[in-house]
Amino acid sequence: MPITIKDIAKEAAVSHSTVSRALRGSSLISEKTTKHIQETAMKLGYLPSAAARSLKTNRSQAVGVIVSNIDDPYFSEILQGIEEVAQRNNYSLFMAASQRDHEREVAIIQSMRQHRVDGVIICSTAFSDEQSRRFSKYEVPIVVVNNQAAEDYRYSIYHDDVDGSCQLTRHLIELGHRKIAYLGNSNSGRTTLDRLAGFRQEMQSAGLPVPDNYVHEIPGSEPEQGMHAVDHFLALPDHPTALVCFNDMLAIGVLKSLQSQGVCVPDDISIAGFDNIVFSNYTNPPLTTFDQPKRFIGQKAAELMLSLVDSTSKTSVPEQKIQVLKGKLLVRKSTAPPPSNIL
Amino acid sequence: MPITIKDIAKEAAVSHSTVSRALRGSSLISEKTTKHIQETAMKLGYLPSAAARSLKTNRSQAVGVIVSNIDDPYFSEILQGIEEVAQRNNYSLFMAASQRDHEREVAIIQSMRQHRVDGVIICSTAFSDEQSRRFSKYEVPIVVVNNQAAEDYRYSIYHDDVDGSCQLTRHLIELGHRKIAYLGNSNSGRTTLDRLAGFRQEMQSAGLPVPDNYVHEIPGSEPEQGMHAVDHFLALPDHPTALVCFNDMLAIGVLKSLQSQGVCVPDDISIAGFDNIVFSNYTNPPLTTFDQPKRFIGQKAAELMLSLVDSTSKTSVPEQKIQVLKGKLLVRKSTAPPPSNIL
DNA sequence: ATCTATAATGCACACGTGTGCATAGGAGAA
């Protein structure tokens, strides 16, 4: 049984109220007593019960984090950023994976509400509206990261995917490509729409056509799925000479599939990824991609969350805050001028 | 302010004790009343306060998980397994990353003790002894996963790295290799020792020598570090024809570095990884590796933990339980007969 | 009809912490 402030009180021959105040550094208690109590607490190895404190103060010193998959390297890096900031500020993290499963979403929300988390950071790209609405009803601050429906929330942080996609597409156009295709992930909602929008926007600016069958969406972004998806483009009578992929995971699968079919990257076709996950630098050829500041995004999300939960008592909290972060183009070896230019 | 059992009591015109009992399904309360109360609770959207319950019952329905890095794909998969089982059993997860930093370890333990977690799963390969001892003193069940000092704990789950390394090495020997080297990660303690031991054991069985400079250890397992490490072996007067890497991450770096230096894999040198992380299948050539059942390990760890925390009241808990899981060899394209055999 | 046994419910306290209020002790002023 862990020791309590009452144990300290007995040992230090004071009342438990005095102990409580002394440990919180109240000015009501004399310096001498405070010091004595702190030493006693240290000696006994006291650690306060979060449950009791939470019960009394309505603050759990914990925030919930919801991701779709823990093992998606993109989210992993964001998590790392969140964890870093949370830990530095003595906040604990409840972590849960939704797997895009409705029942799990319900269970996660229940669990987090039960634990009375001070706030929730949703990193799941497609957390269902219904669930999030339930959450807002519960009056808990929510920060969403790269969510499909960023506008539905008051606090949101996301990467400027339109800008990124524009830069990537422009890069390909500048290399001389005219037939560029886009491979999307229909599961990721807004994210893929933004990236597609950037792609379209830049193509239009350059006066380049985007045939319908040059835009292909698949439900997921596992490398395995990228492998199959590439067949769609290869089957077209008029091949694209460059392919912008929704993210690196897909691009990595695309790369493998192309190579196993004897198609040479970048000589025969250029491939671009998105996100700059660690492994995008270790494919052969290394992937041209758009470097999204994932860890930084996580940090910003956590900082925003902390400002929300702290300010409930102190300073005023902004009514709404939407932060858009920018990344930068990373040209590696999977993109090159189109083969037709060699003629 | 969330509603409490008192609110339900008022609404249902009973005492809060009756509500408490009814919601827990006590046989003391009549079927009719129970049903009525459950309906009222549902109607009001009641969710119990974990804090209050925890305070009263000394069970937090939460377990802590400590990893070194969240963004290590190997641990990510284990986490996924843990999360899956925990969620299915209505346990929440406190997650924290130690970053192999002593101060953080201390902070994490404090935080988890404060929250009175029912148990802790340590996935950090090198969680310091001092810290873990502190934990045991706190009388919380600890399950370690692939820990460097598995024997120091009563409950441990780990993969049979010796066996895996043996199989990998034997595979290389059977291909005809005689000059095989090992690249380790000195940070990972026991894990690298086991893998080295398996390597040595199999080499000895085959009567093959292992020169001192054929075993090289570096402090870490980022691909980046693998890139540098390979120079050590290339600088040797008598090159190895095959290299067993501590894990896939290192192997992936090694692969890239070799290729950028014009060394052909597997024609000039065979490379083997370990763990079978997702991306090991997407390098070029895809990596021969040892498939460790990562998700399964996570599940087993979580199940063991749950059996420990549940059995405190019910059945007897085993004094000690060490579970060793086996993986299987995965031959892909990064290993082939040595060049000398071609003659 | 009276007594007894059982079922169903309420009362009151506990868990560990925080806090408003009352109180004791001491210092300073008259």
Next chain:
DNA sequence: TTCTCCTATGCACACGTGTGCATTATAGAT
């Protein structure tokens, strides 16, 4: 010395839930 005021501490209750015990209501036995 006596009164006043401030400082330092203790008392008691509260947070939401669970549970031993007392209490009431009901049914069955005599």
